[in-house]
Amino acid sequence: MGPLIDRRALLATGAALGMAPALPALAADQDARVRALLAQMTLDEKIGQTHQPAGGRQKALNSKIDATALDLVRKGGVGSYLHVAGAAFLRELQRTAVEESRLKIPLLFAIDVVHGFRTLYPVPLAMAATFDPEIVRATARMAAVETAVSGLHWTFAPMVDIARDPRWGRIVEGAGEDPYLGGVMAAAQVRGFQGEGPSSKGLAAKDSILACAKHFGAYGAAAGGRDYDSAELSDRTLNEVYLPPFHAAAKAGAGTMMTAFNDLNGAPTTANTALVRGVLKTQWTWPGLVVSDWNAILELINHGIAENPVQAAALALKAGIDMDMASGVYAAHLKTAISQDPSLSPLLDQAVTRILTAKMRLGLFDDPYRFGDVEREKTVFVGPEHRAIAREAARKAVVLLKNDGGLLPIAPSARKIAVIGALATDNLSQLGSWKARGQVADVAPLLPALKAIAPTGTEIVHVAGAGPRSDDETGIPAAVEAAKVADLVLLMVGEDFDHSGESRSRSDLSLPGAQSALARAVLAVGKPVVVLLPSGRPLVAPEVLERAPAVLATWFLGVEAGPALADILFGKAAPGGRLPVGFPRATGQSPTYYAHVPTGRPADPDLAKDTVRYHDVDIGPLFPFGHGLSYASFAYSDLALDRDNVAPSGAVKVSLTIANTGSVAADEVVQLYVRDPVASVARPVKELRGFVRVTLKPGERRRVTFTLAAAQLAIWSPEGWRVEAGKVEVMVGSSSADIRLRGAFTIAAPGKAREPATAIPTPVSVA
Numbered sequence: 012m013g014p015l016i017d018r019r020a021l022l023a024t025g026a027a028l029g030m031a032p033a034l035p036a037l038a039a040d041q042d043a044r045v046r047a048l049l050a051q052m053t054l055d056e057k058i059g060q061t062h063q064p065a066g067g068r069q070k071a072l073n074s075k076i077d078a079t080a081l082d083l084v085r086k087g088g089v090g091s092y093l094h095v096a097g098a099a100f101l102r103e104l105q106r107t108a109v110e111e112s113r114l115k116i117p118l119l120f121a122i123d124v125v126h127g128f129r130t131l132y133p134v135p136l137a138m139a140a141t142f143d144p145e146i147v148r149a150t151a152r153m154a155a156v157e158t159a160v161s162g163l164h165w166t167f168a169p170m171v172d173i174a175r176d177p178r179w180g181r182i183v184e185g186a187g188e189d190p191y192l193g194g195v196m197a198a199a200q201v202r203g204f205q206g207e208g209p210s211s212k213g214l215a216a217k218d219s220i221l222a223c224a225k226h227f228g229a230y231g232a233a234a235g236g237r238d239y240d241s242a243e244l245s246d247r248t249l250n251e252v253y254l255p256p257f258h259a260a261a262k263a264g265a266g267t268m269m270t271a272f273n274d275l276n277g278a279p280t281t282a283n284t285a286l287v288r289g290v291l292k293t294q295w296t297w298p299g300l301v302v303s304d305w306n307a308i309l310e311l312i313n314h315g316i317a318e319n320p321v322q323a324a325a326l327a328l329k330a331g332i333d334m335d336m337a338s339g340v341y342a343a344h345l346k347t348a349i350s351q352d353p354s355l356s357p358l359l360d361q362a363v364t365r366i367l368t369a370k371m372r373l374g375l376f377d378d379p380y381r382f383g384d385v386e387r388e389k390t391v392f393v394g395p396e397h398r399a400i401a402r403e404a405a406r407k408a409v410v411l412l413k414n415d416g417g418l419l420p421i422a423p424s425a426r427k428i429a430v431i432g433a434l435a436t437d438n439l440s441q442l443g444s445w446k447a448r449g450q451v452a453d454v455a456p457l458l459p460a461l462k463a464i465a466p467t468g469t470e471i472v473h474v475a476g477a478g479p480r481s482d483d484e485t486g487i488p489a490a491v492e493a494a495k496v497a498d499l500v501l502l503m504v505g506e507d508f509d510h511s512g513e514s515r516s517r518s519d520l521s522l523p524g525a526q527s528a529l530a531r532a533v534l535a536v537g538k539p540v541v542v543l544l545p546s547g548r549p550l551v552a553p554e555v556l557e558r559a560p561a562v563l564a565t566w567f568l569g570v571e572a573g574p575a576l577a578d579i580l581f582g583k584a585a586p587g588g589r590l591p592v593g594f595p596r597a598t599g600q601s602p603t604y605y606a607h608v609p610t611g612r613p614a615d616p617d618l619a620k621d622t623v624r625y626h627d628v629d630i631g632p633l634f635p636f637g638h639g640l641s642y643a644s645f646a647y648s649d650l651a652l653d654r655d656n657v658a659p660s661g662a663v664k665v666s667l668t669i670a671n672t673g674s675v676a677a678d679e680v681v682q683l684y685v686r687d688p689v690a691s692v693a694r695p696v697k698e699l700r701g702f703v704r705v706t707l708k709p710g711e712r713r714r715v716t717f718t719l720a721a722a723q724l725a726i727w728s729p730e731g732w733r734v735e736a737g738k739v740e741v742m743v744g745s746s747s748a749d750i751r752l753r754g755a756f757t758i759a760a761p762g763k764a765r766e767p768a769t770a771i772p773t774p775v776s777v778a
């Protein structure tokens with residue numbers, strides 16, 4: 012028999028593009044067990060392993076596990092179920108597989124745990140706004156514990172798709188527009204879910220679950236931000252922007268990946284051999300399990316590249332899709348496909364090997380029940396420890412977009428506060444779009460939290476006024492009356508949870524429903540107004556973003572939304588989140604991103620000049636990538652580079668001093684950007700290559716040092732990652748548009764790098 016994992020001998024170029032996989036190989040005895048098992052399997056049993064039916068619907072987990080389903084399990088016809096949950100239920104289902112099927116192969120149980128299982132925490136875009144990989148890791152770890160306790164082994168997360176078009180509803184599920192930030196957040200989540208660390212047992216450790224980086228490889232580039240639509244990308248953009256977060260996830264040890272629904276330059280990903288088998292499995296030598304997206308194998312017919320399901324099955328298997336999520340095409344048609352083309356047979360063996368290997372890595376062959384724990388289910392969900400993590404995450408995710416006149420934190424002189432907007436009491440929305448087992452009753456709401464924290468005697472009233480789901484303006488006069496008698500207005504307008512997410516693309520990024528009218532009427536009263544802006548994407552709302560003095564981007568914050576917001580509003584915590592994606596000035600500016608290339612005619616404010624801009628809107632985003640204010644102020648000084656010249660394989664230490672010049676303790680996100688000003692191809696005007704979130708007391712100063720490798724400037728080329736000789740500009744600042752310090756060094760000679768520049772994390776120390 013040939014090699015079980017199709018790690019073909021690497022071509023010279025493959026080695027240049029590849030890397031050592033962080034997912035450890037199986038121990039020799041485990042590998043032998045997998046081989047021995049495979050040798051015993053019938054064709055039907057092998058195909059059974061590739062079959063992942065839905066065990067229920069998203070809102071009715073387990074509902075499809077009936078007598079017929081159990082019979083199929085007994086026949087070895089199922090490898091995995093998705094949309095199932097519950098320690099007791101899954102124990103029984105697993106028992107059927109390991110006691111009543113011929114080969115006793117355990118099932119893999121999967122579910123979408125995207126931002127929490129029962130203890131929901133902020134949506135992924137908000138988690139990216141924390142710019143804090145440690146809290147991201149901690150929340151994923153907490154989610155893994157709850158998921159594992161409920162008997163599940165595998166989450167379909169992290170979603171690591173780069174999203175540069177806010178019209179795309181799924182922007183809420185990822186880390187935004189930047190591949191470096193995306194890679195760091197991807198790796199942090201993988202480590203959290205899988206529990207890997209130097210001293211842990213990795214995937215076989217208690218409470219570890221398999222992570223699934225999705226949706227490989229350019230789902231986020233859907234044309235026009237329309238979900239599922241084609242991605243039309245240059246190879247350079249694919250390799251430099253869209254693939255690096257997957258590479259980072261692979262390097263962090265992600266056990267599985269899911270392919271995208273859409274096509275890339277006309278090749279549907281589910282059948283894209285060059286991308287999945289070629290890049291992911293061969294060049295990157297990543298040894299994990301690839302699952303299709305929901306029904307995507309059957310949809311190859313709609314894509315117009317397969318005439319029938321038999322062809323679709325053959326194409327997907329050739330491409331390297333190991334497991335068929337929900338379409339049933341492998342189960343029903345792979346046998347025919349193999350009888351027509353026996354060369355598919357070793358490919359099936361490879362797919363089954365990857366599936367059995369994943370089960371082996373989790374330790375399921377030794378203890379198929381090791382995950383579920385009925386007793387812990389009762390205590391661990393939404394326990395105080397988990398609430399504390401969710402609250403810290405929620406506080407850290409809030410972004411202060413503006414704060415004219417220092418309106419925030421709320422002054423004690425605000426004795427009467429009017430909370431206006433239907434969203435202020437929409438607790439369901441705080442759960443976000445992927446709720447898993449989240450319950451609205453677990454959400455700590457805003458109004459009681461405000462009342463609990465406000466100085467005694469503060470009067471807090473709520474008037475809905477208008478909401479995002481209706482054009483009804485009849486409630487607006489009451490809101491205006493409340494504003495008139497208030498000292499301060501908290502106006503909560505934005506999206507609800509269902510405006511973003513899968514298939515929730517919007518052609519217009521303005522405030523939905525009658526909220527614009529509400530905002531205009533309330534602002535016209537002339538009282539101080541703080542806007543709370545919940546959303547799963549950047550919004551275009553000039554009526555509040557330009558007119559209100561203070562605005563907080565509040566996303567959907569999970570079960571601790573109310574207390575976290577109250578903490579920020581009353582200054583118990585200072586906001587320190589940063590935008591992981593810029594807010595455009597107009598929907599028609601999309602897609603727009605800070606890391607664009609310069610063009611021959613850079614944008615100029617002078618409309619008499621013909622430059623790269625729109626005539627009817629100012630240049631650039633309203634709030635740029637990396638933007639976020641604080642209740643404190645920070646001074647940057649003393650930039651130093653430890654060398655002027657660096658070898659292509661070397662690194663430069665970039666140091667600076669950051670000081671809190673304000674009067675409260677607060678967090679600053681120090682951001683490192685680079686630019687290659689003269690290269691063989693146009694390079695972005697600025698690219699993030701490092702960041703750190705530091706907490707500083709008033710007057711406190713710290714020395715921050717980034718270690719930037721020359722390889723992090725590498726440019727993609729079909730021959731491999733190329734490091735070009737020449738000058739590199741270094742910029743350090745508080746956002747992509749607020750650069751405080753500049754320096755430069757020279758890469759002394761050309762060289763080669765081994766992996767995507769944006770997938771290399773920059774070590775940073777704070778002294």
Ligand code: NOJ
Nearest residue numbers: 093123167225304305513
């Ligand atoms: C389709 C979505 O695209 C994917 O992200 C998700 O994991 C699956 N459905 C399973 O729910």
